[in-house]
Amino acid sequence: MTSERAGTRPVTDRIRRCGEVERGYDVAEVDELLAAVDAVLQDPPDGTGAGERAGAVVSAQVRAAVFSGARGGYRPEAVDEVLDAAEDALAAAERERFLRARGPEAWQEHLDGLGTLLRNRLDRPRTQRFRRPSRSRAPGYSAAHVDVLCERLGARLDGTGALAPAELRRAVFPPAQGERSYEEQQVDAFLDRAVELLLALR
The missing domain is CATH 1.20.1480 (hypothetical protein mp506/mpn330, domain 1)
Structure with a gap:
């Protein structure tokens, strides 16, 4: 999410921002959540990494995420699109881990x-x-x-x-x-x- 293939910009660089006087989602809070998502998704599918650790972010947390308002923050509709994709990707990763662990x-x-x-x-x-x-x-x-x-x-x-x-x-x-x-x-x-x-x- 926050780091992608070489030659592409991180997702957070592509999220539209509000004007200086407009209120949007707090940038630091959104970036922190997306970094946590990225840590899970970068976990190799056949290994035990971030996705297996206690406290790793899960799809339900992304769905329930609430952010503070901040002037010049991220546009809510743009963040929501990114979070939809993040939740979908986490849910798929969780399914694979479940199948691997329990069949x-x-x-x-x-x-x-x-x-x-x-x-x-x-x-x-x-x-x-x-x-x-x-x-x-x-x-x-x-x-x-x-x-x-x-x-x-x-x-x-x-x-x-x-x-x-x-x-x-x-x-x-x-x-x-x-x-x-x-x-x-x-x-x-x-x-x-x-x-x-x-x-x-x-």
Whole structure:
């Protein structure tokens, strides 16, 4: 990520920056994360290096990354594109390490378990797939809009529809309250597992 083949510029050199008075993502924080990703991806596939060490960055951490705002920082949309590619690459490396360590049967069991976990919630009736916010006036995600995305995910898992991991990563739902809403944290956790499964199925 931060170091590439000879003759090419590092990824961080190619991320667009905001103007001096505009706020973007903190450059040092983004660079630190991408350097950690690079350390894992440079690990030889048949060896034990950065990717095998405790504390090595994993795809889920990239997906959940949050950066401070800074004037003149990286443009968020440009960073998001790079992080999507970083997450995809890490997920592929994690799959290879899993297969090498535990074999294809264990990998399939992992996929089946994750698929069952998601299916158990997708198969629930509309407006009943997730909890309501704990307080009646607390804002949540619009249940109707979340349900539409859930149904698209179900079609993707059935092989009857298309849905890319990036669409789940970038999902934004209108706010709602009461019976018309779902608890944000539970929906976010579900979508995180859904992205994990879609990446694993590639």
